[in-house]
Amino acid sequence: MPGNLDSTNRFSNRAENYARHRPTYPPELLAALVAEAGLSPASVVADVGSGTGISCQIFLEHGCSVYGVEPNADMRALAERALRQEARFTSVAGSAEATGLPDDSVDFVTVAQAFHWVDRDRAKMEFARILRPGGQVAIFWNFRRTGGTPFLDGYEAMLDRFGTDYARVKDRYRYREPAVLAAFFGGPYASRYFEHSRLLEREEMRGLLQSASYVPAAGADNFEPMMKEFDRVFEETQRDGRIKLIYDTELYFGPLRSD
Numbered sequence: 001m002p003g004n005l006d007s008t009n010r011f012s013n014r015a016e017n018y019a020r021h022r023p024t025y026p027p028e029l030l031a032a033l034v035a036e037a038g039l040s041p042a043s044v045v046a047d048v049g050s051g052t053g054i055s056c057q058i059f060l061e062h063g064c065s066v067y068g069v070e071p072n073a074d075m076r077a078l079a080e081r082a083l084r085q086e087a088r089f090t091s092v093a094g095s096a097e098a099t100g101l102p103d104d105s106v107d108f109v110t111v112a113q114a115f116h117w118v119d120r121d122r123a124k125m126e127f128a129r130i131l132r133p134g135g136q137v138a139i140f141w142n143f144r145r146t147g148g149t150p151f152l153d154g155y156e157a158m159l160d161r162f163g164t165d166y167a168r169v170k171d172r173y174r175y176r177e178p179a180v181l182a183a184f185f186g187g188p189y190a191s192r193y194f195e196h197s198r199l200l201e202r203e204e205m206r207g208l209l210q211s212a213s214y215v216p217a218a219g220a221d222n223f224e225p226m227m228k229e230f231d232r233v234f235e236e237t238q239r240d241g242r243i244k245l246i247y248d249t250e251l252y253f254g255p256l257r258s259d
Helices: 012-021 027-037 054-061 073-082 120-130 150-162 166-176 178-185 202-210 223-237
Strands: 044-048 065-069 089-092 106-112 131-144 190-201 242-254
Touching: 027 054, 027 131, 027 190, 027 242, 044 054, 044 120, 054 065, 054 106, 073 089, 106 120, 120 131, 120 178, 150 166, 150 223, 150 242, 166 178, 178 242, 190 202, 202 223, 202 242
Parallel strands: 044 065, 044 106, 065 089, 106 131
Antiparallel strands: 131 242, 190 242
């Protein structure tokens, strides 16, 4: 398993941009979990690695009770602020490997966008502990396309050039491989795929870039050169002041089985 890249703290100075600029998920994702996994308004969900609450909102809007389990204090605080009016939301200082939740307490464990940071073996044991009989795990993420349009090609080249540990983070994308997922679920699981795109203006895309943990933060030596290159790529590829960012949303779900 890849080495730890300090996943708990690496987003601390990026939480505001994360909350403001990261995408949500297409409605087809929730529809699939309702129709095929039995998610209902009565379901209790542990959303693990819940960050600033983007994924929690999906289940809260469906009527579920949601535990937002997040180890990073800055991101957790933003979720608490954004969801403070939600009576069915409970913020938990915990991790995938140690949620702090009681045994047999939830119907679904969801992991959105954070699965590549977890210790899969320890997380599987923890999820099995907190799931009620018949409970399921749903893993999903927006996977940004890394090429195929002039903007996407230029943006990826910029990240390869200026990213602090972008190559190491990309190496963790092997968590998407069927063999890795089959080992995690311990048996058959379902998979669904949806295209998800956004039209972003320059400042929105700038904020999204700065939410990434693998690029120089403001004040770092390479930050201004990176932003100058971003502006060049944006200006050369924009149409009517916006660019199109395309995601492939991937959803994997099913019960956990012992190996």
